[in-house]
Amino acid sequence: MDMHASPDPTNDRMIFGQHRRDADGMTIAAASLGAQLLSWQAAGRERLFLGPLDRATPGTAMRGGVPVIFPQFSMRGPGGRHGFARRMPWRPVEGTTPDRLAFVLEDDAYTRGEWPHPFRLRLEAALSPWTLRMALDVVNTGATSFDFAAALHTYLAVDDTAGVRISGLSGRRFLDSTRDVDAVDTEPVLALDGGEIDRIYADVASPLHLEDGPHRLDIAMSGFSDVVVWNPGPAKAAQLPDLAPGDHLRFVCVEAGRILVPVHLEPGESWRGEQSLSLSPAA
Known part of the structure; x- marks a missing residue:
């Protein structure tokens, strides 16, 4: 059966966490559906948030881990919310090394029905000491140019959002969709106050640092230029069927x-975006 040709992709529970790698005292697990990273266990803790799988809705991405957003972000385009890549079965790359997982998605009749361009995507997740690195490669395999948006929608597990502090965003312009505001962040540290936050920060160049009580995570990227910080807060979380009560307190998305x-690609051109998450040894 050609899974790529399916007009109705589903999140069959048989593919949850099907692919695993262990290296440097860490473990990652991913699903073929969406090439979605579901787990990163390091230093005795789970570092990614994943909502209850029995609440996942067929035909949608799982809530948590690292969904791949392509070729549009949110409703910023004519297609479905966040694009189709996170809803499609990807092909695992055979022969990858013990410290990494890789998946490929290429256009087919279903994707061309949503976005009429030939392409090839490759998502790779790799472990090195104290670090998880993710890379998304996009290749224009067609005869005409195209533009696309992309993101790694990373759900970071935290003990309590009330203790989360993010530095590295001061002085950056952001769009706040909760208030329809375009402003510059003048605060040295972004603190979550327990309410909804939904911001797109532009032209972020420096590494970010996330503190969650005694835990610290360094976030770096290349190719990507924007950073999304998102948490639904209690009111919106209560409306999301794939979150359990109180789940919104246990994650923050830093994408x-x-x-x-x-990104604009001419025929035959390619683009790569990378994100790395690094722990301090005491984290």
Whole structure:
């Protein structure tokens, strides 16, 4: 059966966490559906949030881990929300090394029905000491140019959002969709106050640092230029059927993206975006 040709992709539970790698005292697990990273266990803790799988809705991405957003972000385009890549079965790359997982997605009749361009995507997740690195490669395999947006929608597990502090965004312009505001962040540290937050930060160049009580995570990226910080807060979380009560307190999304200025690829050209998550040894 050609899974890529399916007009109705489903999140069959048989593919949850099907692919695993262990290296440097860490473990990652991913699903073929969406090439979605579901787990990163390091230093005795789960570092990615994943919602209850029995609440996942067929035909949608799983809530948590690292969904791949392509070729549009949110409703910034004519297609479905966040694009189709996170809803499609990807092909695992055979022969990858013990420290990495890789998946490929290519256009087919279903994708061309949503976005009429030939392409090839490759998602790779690799482990090195204290670090998880993710890379998304996009190749224009067609005869005409196209523009796209992309993001790694990373759900970071935290003990409690009330203790989360993010530095590295001060002085950056952001769009706040909760208030329809375009502003510059003048605060030295972004603190979550327990309410909804939904911001796209533009032209983020420096590494970010996330503190969650005693835990610290360094976030770096290349190719990507924007950073999304998102948490639904209690009111919106209660409306999301794939979150359990109180789940919104256990994650914050810090996403590497190319959103505000899409990527343009001529025929045969390629683009790569990378995001790395690094722990301090005491984290």
